[in-house]
Amino acid sequence: MILYYFKKITSLWQSSLMRNSFWGLASNISQALLISLFYVMLARKYSATDFSYFLIAISIYQFLTTISNLGLGQWFTREVANTGNTEKIISKFLKLQLYCGAGFYLFNVLIAFALYDNHEIRLLAALAGINIVFDNLIYVIKCLNIAGAAQHITFKIVVADSILKFLMVLLFCFFPMSIIALSFGLICIRFLTLNLFLKFGLRQRLDTRSLLINKIPIKEVARIVINNWPFLVIGSASVVYWRIGNIIISKMLSLFDVAIYEISFRIFSFFQIVPLILSATLFPHFVSLYNAGNTSQFTACYKKYLHFFLIYGLFIYTFIYSFSGWMVPFLFGQQYAAAPIYTEQMFLTMLLFPTGMLQATVLISMKLEKVDMIINIISLIIVVSSILVGLSFIHSLTVVNISIFISFLIFHICQDYILVKKGILTIRGVMNFYSATVLFIAGYAYLTSKYMAVTLFGIVWALVAVVLTITRWIKTVRSQSAIADTHTL
Structure with a gap:
C-alpha cells in the first residue's frame, strides 16, 4: 500500500501542471506563514491602538488592490498562451495595470479621508496605498509566470519578500520605530520586490521600447473589462468579503x-x-x-x-x-x-x-x-x-x-x-x-x-485516519481484483 502511494506521488510530480501547482501552493503557504509571524510580532510589540490604526490602513489598501487589477489575470494568461506576439500583449497589460494602480491609489486616499478624521490613519492609508501600484505591476508578472509554467520564480521572490518583512519586525525588537516608520520601510521592501519581479520575471520578454510603442486605447480597455467582468466579481469577492468587515468594525466598534x-x-x-x-x-x-x-x-x-x-x-x-x-x-x-x-x-x-x-x-x-x-x-x-x-x-x-x-x-x-x-x-x-x-x-x-481537548483531538483524528486508510486500501484491493477477473474472463 505504501508503494502504491509512492508511485502515485511520483507520477503526479512528473506532470508539469502538478509541479507548477506545487510551486504555487508552496509560495502561498510560505508567504502566509511568514506574514502571520509578521503580524504576531506587530501585535506583541505595538499598542492595540497603533496596531489597529495600521490594520485599518491595510484593510482599505487590500480592499482596493483586489479590485484594481480588474480581475483580468485569466484573460491575460489565455492571451499569452494563444497570441504569437506576447511582447505586445505584455506591454499593453503592464500599462493597463499601471494606470489602474495609480487611479485606485488616489481612490484609496479619498476613502481614507472621507471615512476617518484621525491624522495617523490617513497618513498610514496614504503610505500603504502606494503598494496598490506596485501590486498591480507584480500581478502582471505573476500571471505571466503562471502562463509560462514558471511559478518557481514567483515562489522564490514572494518568500524573499516575506522574509524581509519579518526581518524588519525583528529589527524593531532591537531598534524601536514608530508605526509610520515601519510602514515606510514596508513600502521600500515592496519596491525592492517589484524590481526583483521585473528583473527575473520580465527578463528577455519585454524591452523599454516595446513598452513605449504599444498603446492600449480606452475602447480596448472597456471591451476587455466588459467581456471579463464576471471574473472581476468572482476574483475580488472573497477579499472584499473579509476586508469590508474590518472597515465596518472600525466605524461601529472599538x-x-x-x-x-x-x-x-x-x-x-x-x-x-x-x-x-x-x-x-x-x-x-x-x-x-x-x-x-x-x-x-x-x-x-x-x-x-x-x-x-x-x-x-x-x-x-x-x-x-x-x-x-x-x-x-x-x-x-x-x-x-x-x-x-x-x-x-x-x-x-x-x-x-x-x-x-x-x-x-x-x-x-x-x-x-x-x-x-x-x-x-x-x-x-x-x-x-x-x-x-x-x-x-x-x-x-x-x-x-x-x-x-x-x-x-x-x-x-x-x-x-x-x-x-x-x-x-x-x-x-x-x-x-x-x-x-x-x-x-x-x-x-x-x-x-x-475529556481533555488535546487527548480527544488526537484520538478522534487517529481513528478517522485509520478508517480512511483501511477504506482506501479495501477499494484498491477490490479494484485490482475486478481488473484481474476481467483479464481471466
Whole structure:
C-alpha cells in the first residue's frame, strides 16, 4: 500500500501542471506563514491602538488592490498562451495595470479621508496605498509566470519578500520605530520586490521600447473589462468579503475589536490557502472532463474531492476549537486573551469554506461563472447588511462572525441548488453533507466537555485516519481484483 502511494506521488510530480501547482501552493503557504509571524510580532510589540490604526490602513489598501487589477489575470494568461506576439500583449497589460494602480491609489486616499478624521490613519492609508501600484505591476508578472509554467520564480521572490518583512519586525525588537516608520520601510521592501519581479520575471520578454510603442486605447480597455467582468466579481469577492468587515468594525466598534478581528482573520487566512490552491489546481482537470462530455467521471471526480475538502474543514475547525484557548494568547500576547472565543466563531465558516471553493470551481468549469458571480454578490449583500443591522442593536464581534457564517451558508446552499439542478448532486447527498457536519461537530463539542481537548483531538483524528486508510486500501484491493477477473474472463 505504501508503494502504491509512492508511485502515485511520483507520477503526479512528473506532470508539469502538478509541479507548477506545487510551486504555487508552496509560495502561498510560505508567504502566509511568514506574514502571520509578521503580524504576531506587530501585535506583541505595538499598542492595540497603533496596531489597529495600521490594520485599518491595510484593510482599505487590500480592499482596493483586489479590485484594481480588474480581475483580468485569466484573460491575460489565455492571451499569452494563444497570441504569437506576447511582447505586445505584455506591454499593453503592464500599462493597463499601471494606470489602474495609480487611479485606485488616489481612490484609496479619498476613502481614507472621507471615512476617518484621525491624522495617523490617513497618513498610514496614504503610505500603504502606494503598494496598490506596485501590486498591480507584480500581478502582471505573476500571471505571466503562471502562463509560462514558471511559478518557481514567483515562489522564490514572494518568500524573499516575506522574509524581509519579518526581518524588519525583528529589527524593531532591537531598534524601536514608530508605526509610520515601519510602514515606510514596508513600502521600500515592496519596491525592492517589484524590481526583483521585473528583473527575473520580465527578463528577455519585454524591452523599454516595446513598452513605449504599444498603446492600449480606452475602447480596448472597456471591451476587455466588459467581456471579463464576471471574473472581476468572482476574483475580488472573497477579499472584499473579509476586508469590508474590518472597515465596518472600525466605524461601529472599538479599535480593540479591529485588532481582535484581524487576529482571527490572520489565522483563518493561513488555513484557507490549501482549499484555495487545490481548487485552482483541480480546475483544468474539471474543465477537460466537462468538455469531453464525460459526465459520470466529472461527477465522480467532484464527489471524491468533496470528501477530502469536507474532512479538511472538520479537521481545521476541531483543531481551532481544541487549541485556540491557549494558542492565540501565546502567539499574540495576553492583551488579546479575549480573542480565542471570536476565533472559534470565525472558524465556523471553515466548515463550509473548503467545499464552497471546490463547488465554485466546479460551477466555473461548467461555464457557469455568471451564476457563481450572482451567488457571490448575493452572499456579499447578505453579509454587509447583516453586519450593519446586527451591530446597530448588538455591539459585539459575535454579530460579525455569525453574519459571515450565515452568508456563507446561504452561498453554499445556492451552490448546492444549482448542482442538484445540473444532476451533479442529489438532494439526499446534500442532506447527508449537512447532517454529517452537524452531528460530527455536535458530538465533538459534547465530548470536549467530558475529556481533555488535546487527548480527544488526537484520538478522534487517529481513528478517522485509520478508517480512511483501511477504506482506501479495501477499494484498491477490490479494484485490482475486478481488473484481474476481467483479464481471466
